[in-house]
Amino acid sequence: MTTLTPFHIAVPVYDLEEARRFYRDVLNCTEGRTSDIWTDFNLYGHQFVIHLKPRPAETEQHHFNPVDGHDVPVPHYGVVLPWEEWHQLADRLKSIGIEFIIEPGIRFAGQVGEQATMFFLDPSGNALEFKSFKDMAQLFAV
Secondary structure, three states: OOOOOOOEEEEEEOOHHHHHHHHHHHOOOEEEEEOOOEEEEEEOOEEEEEEEOOOOOOOOOOEEEEEOOEEEEEOOEEEEEOHHHHHHHHHHHHHOOOOEEEEEEEEOOOOOOOEEEEEEEOOOOOEEEEEEOOOHHHOOOO
16 A cells, blocks of 8 residues: 555534534544634544534435445545554443444455444534454455
């Protein structure tokens, strides 16, 4: 695998302070530049930005696609972590009572691309997936 460069993503949030607490206190992201309508975070070396967005009149629903027996929310975002770091995060999130859309577990067990994965929502309903591969060479395997 080649050397990775930081990725940038910006997502909408309905309550900037609530989202700041979630990303800072739950996911342990370091907070960077901030204003009254957005905040930059360091999400495992990537530039992750939350932007204040008015809550829609009707709650937007996620679309789900079936993947290995689970309904995966679309869109979603997250980080591929080293194996032990993923397990530590999963244990910590369980211990603080995070409600999972898809509980931490192994997807594609015994197949090419076997991976640990978990899905949960931030306070604004953005879906997050954190995953890991015992063999990072499997990340793009077919």
